[in-house]
Amino acid sequence: MIGxxxxxxxxxxxxxxxxxxxxxxxxxxxxxxxYPTAASGFPWxxxxxxxxxxxxxxxxxxxxxxxxxxxxxxxxxxxxxxxDVNDVIKFLRAREIVHFQRFGEGLRLAxxxxxxxxxxxxxxxxxx
Numbered sequence: 050m051i052g053x054x055x056x057x058x059x060x061x062x063x064x065x066x067x068x069x070x071x072x073x074x075x076x077x078x079x080x081x082x083x084y085p086t087a088a089s090g091f092p093w094x095x096x097x098x099x100x101x102x103x104x105x106x107x108x109x110x111x112x113x114x115x116x117x118x119x120x121x122x123x124x125x126x127x128x129x130x131x132x133d134v135n136d137v138i139k140f141l142r143a144r145e146i147v148h149f150q151r152f153g154e155g156l157r158l159a160x161x162x163x164x165x166x167x168x169x170x171x172x173x174x175x176x177x
Contacts, residue, residue: 050141052083054134108156115149 059072059081067076078084085093099110122142129135 050137052085054137056081056083058131058134104159105156108152108159111152112149112156115145115152119145119149 062070062072062081067073075084087093101107101110119142122138122145125138126135126142129138
């Protein structure tokens with residue numbers, strides 16, 4: 050979604066607008082194509098997806114990912130003055146909040162199903 054917004058906002062830029070916006074170094078490498086990176090320029094990689102195969106660890110990681118995305122959307126809204134962009138970002142932000150709530154419910158349900166003596170919530174299929 051963010052990539053589509055960036056594409057829509059940059060596809061018809063003139064050379065002067067590209068330079069003025071400080072978009073020139075990006076443009077040299079990628080024209081106006083969408084290359085998923087963090088604002089710092091660090092490229093997205095599947096290596097950033099943390100999966101352990103443990104229900105508690107993975108749900109906790111999912112919760113953190115949703116909060117990180119929400120903060121990113123909050124920051125975009127602080128900087129953007131485009132109502133069309135803001136509407137999409139607000140929708141995406143609301144979606145992250147709902148995802149966080151559902152993952153939280155899943156984590157609570159998983160913990161409720163575990164042995165009450167399992168205070169560290171270790172995986173009972175491995176740690177017997």
